[in-house]
Amino acid sequence: MTYYTSSLLAVPTANKQQYLSHASAAWAVFQRYGALRMVEGWGVDISRGKVTDLYQAVQAQDGETVVFSWIEWQDRPAADAAWQKMQADAAMNSLPAMPFDGSRMIYGGFEPVFTAGTDHPAGYIQGFVLAVPAQNRAAYIDIARQAWEGAFKPRGCLGTVEAWGVDVPHGAQTDFYRASKAEASEIPVFSWTLWPDKATCDAAAQAMEAEMAGQSFPEMPFDGMRMMWGGFEPIFDSAFRA
Numbered sequence: 149m150t151y152y153t154s155s156l157l158a159v160p161t162a163n164k165q166q167y168l169s170h171a172s173a174a175w176a177v178f179q180r181y182g183a184l185r186m187v188e189g190w191g192v193d194i195s196r197g198k199v200t201d202l203y204q205a206v207q208a209q210d211g212e213t214v215v216f217s218w219i220e221w222q223d224r225p226a227a228d229a230a231w232q233k234m235q236a237d238a239a240m241n242s243l244p245a246m247p248f249d250g251s252r253m254i255y256g257g258f259e260p261v262f263t264a265g266t267d268h269p270a271g272y273i274q275g276f277v278l279a280v281p282a283q284n285r286a287a288y289i290d291i292a293r294q295a296w297e298g299a300f301k302p303r304g305c306l307g308t309v310e311a312w313g314v315d316v317p318h319g320a321q322t323d324f325y326r327a328s329k330a331e332a333s334e335i336p337v338f339s340w341t342l343w344p345d346k347a348t349c350d351a352a353a354q355a356m357e358a359e360m361a362g363q364s365f366p367e368m369p370f371d372g373m374r375m376m377w378g379g380f381e382p383i384f385d386s387a388f389r390a
Contacts, residue, residue, distance in 0.1 A: 149223050149224075149259055149260070150220060150221070150223070150259070150260055151220075151221045151223050151224045151226070151227050151257060152218045152219065152220055152221070152257070152258045152259075152309075152311050152338070153221070153227060153231075153255060153258075154217070154218040154219075154255065154256060154257075154258050154338040155215075155217050155218070155253055155255035155256075156202065156206050156214065156215070156216060156217075156253070156254050156255075156277065156324075156327070157206055157215050157217075157248055157250075157252065157253040158203075158206040158207070158208040158209065158212040158213070158214055158248060158249065158252055159212060159213055159215050159247065159248040160211055160212055160213075160247065160248065161211055161212060161213045162211070163247035164190065164213070164383075166244070166247035167215070167247050167248065168188075168383060168384060170243065170244045170245075170246060170247055171186070171188050171217075172384065173243050173244055174243055175384075175386050177234065177237065177239050177240060178219055178230070178234075181230035181233060181234055181237075182221065182222065182226050182229075182230050183219050183220065183221060184222060185219070185220040185385070185386050185387045186217070186219045186220070186384065186385075186386045187217060187218055187273075187384065187386070187387075188215060188217045188382070188383050189216040189217060189273045189275060189340075189380030189381065189382055189383070190213060190380060190381045190382075190383045191213045191214040191215065191378055191379070191380055192346070192379055192380060192381045193346065193378060193379030194214055194378030194379065195378070197376065198373070199329070199373045199374055200327065200329055200374055200376055201376050201378075202216075202275075202277065202376045202377070202378045205254065205277065205322065205327035205328075205376060206252050206253070206254060206322065206327075207252050207321070207322060208252075212248075215248075215380075216273065216275040216340070216378070216380045218258075218338070218340075224259070251320070251321050252322060254322055254323050254324055254327060255317075256313055256315060256316030256317060256323075256324050256336060256338070257314055257315030257316065258312060258313050258314065258316075258337075258338050259312055259314050260309055260310065260311050260312075261285065261288075261289050261292075261310050261311070261312045262289050262292040262293060262296075262308070262309075262310040263307070263308065263309050263310070264293075264296045264297075264301070265296070265301065265305065265306050265307025265308055265342070266306055266307045266342075267342070267387070268306060268307075268342075269382075269387075269388045270307075270342035270343055270344070270382060271343065271344050271345040271346070271382070272342075272343040272346045272348070272349050272380070272381065272382075273340050273342060273343070273379070273380040273381075274340060274341045274343065274349055274377060274378070274379055274380070275338075275339070275340045275377060275378055275379075275380055276337070276338075276339045276340065276375060276376065276377045277324065277327060277328055277336065277337070277338055277339075277375070277376045277377075278328055278337050278370055278371075278375040278376065279325070279328035279329070279330035279331070279334040279335065279336055279337070279370065279371070279374060280312075280334060280335055280337050280369060280370040281331075281333055281334050281335075281369070282333050282334065282335050283333070284369035284370065285312065287369035288310075288337070288369045288370065289310070291369060292308070299352070299356055300352070303348075303351070303352035303355060303356070304343065304344060304351075304352060305341050305343055305349075305352065306342040306343060306344060307342045308339070308341045308342070309339060309340055310339040311337065311338045311339055312335060313337065313338070316335075324336035324338070327376070328374055328375075328376065329374050334370075337370075346379060349379065
């Protein structure tokens with residue numbers, strides 16, 4: 149089963165080019181160890197939340213941009229073996245210095261529980277992080293399918309991935325559990341939708357809001373107040389490099 153090493157981090161906005169250089173150098177190593185794809189999304193439309201948000205998730209400071217990224221592997225054993233081997237690879241130590249505070253980077257391993265559409269190059273990524281009660285996994289997958297078929301796909305969304313946390317570590321400073329204020333028995337979920345451009349995504353959001361006006365919001369199998377999301381510009385996608 150496809151497996152993702154997913155991460156959130158905060159990068160000084162002034163270091164965008166250095167971050168791209170670091171990502172490109174890192175991809176050369178990851179690819180050598182079997183990684184299939186790496187995508188880096190640069191935050192361009194992230195709202196502040198009342199309970200939590202993506203800025204709080206990585207303790208972003210003034211002048212920093214949130215980055216939403218993932219590495220795709222054939223399966224979890226391939227990813228686990230690769231990370232173990234890379235720890236002993238001198239090439240990892242020769243990478244450019246990280247142009248961000250790695251202690252505030254959060255990451256984990258996720259398996260897709262619902263995918264639809266295409267992985268064609270996207271002009272815009274909408275990324276989500278949330279916590280779902282483990283017992284509500286089937287209900288969450290059903291809601292994701294309904295959202296794709298009834299809301300996203302008809303309004304121009306290219307594709308979607310819903311990934312369920314299966315190897316998500318607890319961090320010393322922050323992590324996916326604290327970021328989503330996960331309660332006991334809740335599982336972090338890392339997901340994204342792909343769009344041709346920001347305008348199409350924004351228009352879809354406006355249409356969905358108008359459609360729901362005056363209606364009761366359907367019951368969700370998770371606490372929507374703790375769901376975080378934002379819009380990202382894909383600045384690196386190994387599958388579609390020039």
